[in-house]
Amino acid sequence: MIFTVTFNPSLDYIVGLDEFHEGEVNRSEWEHIFPGGKGINVSMVLKNLAIGNVALGFVGGFTGKEIQRRVKAFGCYTDFVKLKSGISRINVKVKANKESEINGQGPNITKKELARLFEKLDLIKKGDILVLAGSIPRALPEDTYENIMKVLENRGIKIVVDATGELLLKVIKYQPFLIKPNNHELGEIFGVTLNNREDIIKSAKRLQEMGAQNVLISMAGDGAILIGENGKIYEMKAPQGVVKNSVGAGDSMVAGFLAGYLGDGDLWEAFRMGVATGSASAFSDALATKDEVLKILNDLPLKES
Numbered sequence: 001m002i003f004t005v006t007f008n009p010s011l012d013y014i015v016g017l018d019e020f021h022e023g024e025v026n027r028s029e030w031e032h033i034f035p036g037g038k039g040i041n042v043s044m045v046l047k048n049l050a051i052g053n054v055a056l057g058f059v060g061g062f063t064g065k066e067i068q069r070r071v072k073a074f075g076c077y078t079d080f081v082k083l084k085s086g087i088s089r090i091n092v093k094v095k096a097n098k099e100s101e102i103n104g105q106g107p108n109i110t111k112k113e114l115a116r117l118f119e120k121l122d123l124i125k126k127g128d129i130l131v132l133a134g135s136i137p138r139a140l141p142e143d144t145y146e147n148i149m150k151v152l153e154n155r156g157i158k159i160v161v162d163a164t165g166e167l168l169l170k171v172i173k174y175q176p177f178l179i180k181p182n183n184h185e186l187g188e189i190f191g192v193t194l195n196n197r198e199d200i201i202k203s204a205k206r207l208q209e210m211g212a213q214n215v216l217i218s219m220a221g222d223g224a225i226l227i228g229e230n231g232k233i234y235e236m237k238a239p240q241g242v243v244k245n246s247v248g249a250g251d252s253m254v255a256g257f258l259a260g261y262l263g264d265g266d267l268w269e270a271f272r273m274g275v276a277t278g279s280a281s282a283f284s285d286a287l288a289t290k291d292e293v294l295k296i297l298n299d300l301p302l303k304e305s
Helices: 038-048 061-074 111-121 144-152 165-169 183-190 197-209 249-264 267-282 290-297
Strands: 002-006 010-016 030-036 053-060 081-083 089-095 099-102 129-133 158-162 214-218 224-227 233-236
Touching (some): 002 038, 030 061, 053 111, 129 144, 144 158, 214 249, 214 267, 233 267
Antiparallel strands (some): 010 030, 089 099, 224 233
8 A cells, every 4th residue: 555644735726817916906817726735646646547545644624624525535545634723724826927826834733643643654564655745844843754764664665755955865864765856956955056967867876875775856858867776777758748737747756656666566667657647747737647647658668768
């Protein structure tokens, strides 16, 4: 079973209009509401790919109830910790002549409520996969990811970490199964500018030497690179398509990689599926569907490059 954790989920309220005028009353042309959060995105894409999973995390108040309702209605299993006080955040995204975002802070999470999440994580078994995605909210200790990986160490659980900066660096010693920085985040980790594929591969290998088993680097229109635990380097050009939405594309790549890996553990197939799924979400107004993924997958190279 695959488990995802979203520490600070949200309701994403997306409004679109031709032009936004600061300081004036603006009326939307269209609007959508989605449950948001990197782990939730992974869960929903996995569901679209017919892969069972459980979404974990924290929800609070009327917004938390709506997040859980929408994720369940989508067909995902949930086991959120329900907070006694506060409300899950609402993120407002304005799409006009320029894109703007206002992200909420999220509720306070007590030590007792954090302990309840650890109780749920303690039930994860050997052979399961855990996805830790996104940043740690200010309400939680900065070493929360480290503590989770320390508790689950040596249990035969494959842990995926989709985080950036110091948060990622501090957990690499626990040998996560997969990490997925993009090329810009990879450069920021080491405080350097990555000018070409050789620089990217060199920095990715450094992360592998520090403990990461597989390092998947997304590079938007320049494709992707995977540094595999088998010692191979896999590369793929970006599929052709019109980018409509970058939100959730990276999370979709993680979901696709896991879906491809579950077949027979073949890293090339996992990589192909990851690239296809991430691209399908980027080319869509919502998260990738299975049909959209398969359409792109059919055009990708069958053999390792």
